[in-house]
Amino acid sequence: MSYAVSAALQAAVYQALVADPALDALVGGAIHDAVPPGPVSGTYVSLGPEDAVDASDKSGPGAVHEFVVSVITDAAGFQSAKEVAAAICDVLIDAPLVLSRGALVGLWFLKAKARRVETGESRRIDLTFRARVEG
Secondary structure, eight states: OOSTTHHHHHHHHHHHHHHOHHHHHHHTTOEESSOOSSOOOSEEEEEEEEEEEEOOBTTBOEEEEEEEEEEEEOSSSSHHHHHHHHHHHHHHTTOOOOOSSSEEEEEEEEEEEEEEETTTTEEEEEEEEEEEEEO
16 A cells, blocks of 8 residues: 555645636635635635555456545534535536546545534534545
């Protein structure tokens, strides 16, 4: 197993998200590789944690990465956050991402968790995806 493809996978996911016009229309370019510093208002997307496990086989090294893409909003209710989450799924599920290192075998939706955060004034949806990579 190697973690060597992780950065290439993250970069490809990020580029796919920022390049999507439907998602951009919903969040106005507020797609971040990390939670923005300081108080943030509105709705934004943030790449989150990742777990990787070995998936090497006779054909060579590989890994399965489970990673989180989060939607955070201060909008009332979950409706707008769910619209953004749907747009993220439209971009990523079965996406033919081209990696700068290694190769993507497949990318699938695994689960989602929607909840209120802090004092209940913000909403958050964590989308977990599973990617199988080689290389």
